[in-house]
Amino acid sequence: MPMKPVIILVRPQMGENIGAAARAMLNFGLTEMRLVAPRDGWPNPKAVAMASGAAGKVLDHARVYPTLAEAMEGIDYAFATTARGRELTKPVFTPATAMEKARSHDGRCAILFGPERAGLENEDVARANAIVTVPVNPDFPSLNLAQAVLLMGYEYGRDTLPPEPSPHHKRAESEVLADRIEIxxxxxxxxxxxxxxxxxFPEEKAANMKLNLRNMWARLALTRSDVRMLHGILRQLTRR
Incomplete structure (x- = not known):
């Protein structure tokens, strides 16, 4: 299995955003965070509060570096997430294409995210192998830091995600389909x-009308709650 990407937050400004990014990472099984010169220092209690619970482990093991160059230790391929930097000659990928490449890469990848106010500078982007740009509204291309991390994490983990979400709770009766006897x-x-x-009516059409009515009931995906309500409606309408 390829090693999972390292998430590098370059000069992040708000502890809350670092904590939210940690939560987004853990949603998709990414656990290694590196911080480059966080504005408010480290550790940051606001980040811990925002991470809330299990994601706090991501912060516990986060490593802090004074410069991006040092934070790239052990990384052999890096993606810079930015809507800027096109003047630099680099391949530009969508998140889906970039994370497909990350999944097939034999070495260690990193995904770089810039500070909240203005994103990565050209000096940061220059240290990456490729640029990742999200195809969003060109009049408002800016993403919140945690949103950007979540998007990249989702694209990285999508091949391992179940095709449909599975319910983790016992279904209420209103969600349970009625069985054939109830129908x-x-x-x-x-x-x-x-x-x-x-x-x-008329009598010669009665058998076909009854058949169509039975067929209609069988086609409907009625729950037990639906069946009870339909019985009640009919009883109320015919009470007199």
């Missing part, structure tokens, strides 16, 4: 009351 009894109830109301 059959509902059909009987409606057929009986509609028969009494003279709905199946």
């Amino acid at each position: 059959e009894k509902l059909g009987d109830h409606y057929e009986e009351r509609l028969e009494g109301a003279g709905f199946f």
Whole structure:
């Protein structure tokens, strides 16, 4: 398995954003964070408060460096996330393409994120192998730091994610589909009351009308709660 990317936050300004970035990382199994000259020093209690719970472990093991050059220790391929820096001659990828390359890379990758106010400077981008730019609204291309980390983490982990989210809670009765006996009894109830109301008319069409009604009940993905409500509606309508 390839080594997971290192997340490098270059001159981050707010502790809250560092903590939120740690949470975003852990959502997708990324655990190595490096900080370059955080503005408010390190450790930062606001970052810890924002990380909340398990993501605090990411912060506990975060390493701090005075310069980006030093933070690139052990990295052999780096992606710079920026909407700028196009004047530098580098390949430019979308997050999906960049993280596909990261998954297949044999060495150690890093993803660089710039400070909140203005992002990475050209001097930072120059130290990366490639640029990652998110295809967003050109009139407002700026992403929040944690949002950018979350997006890259998602794209890196998407091949290992389940195709559909699995529920972690016991389904309420309102979510449980009715079984065929419950649907059959509902059909009987409606057929009986509609028969009494003279709905199946003329007589030569009655059998086909009843068949279509049964077919309709079978097509609907009714829950047990739906069935109870439909019984109640019919009882109320025919009470007199």
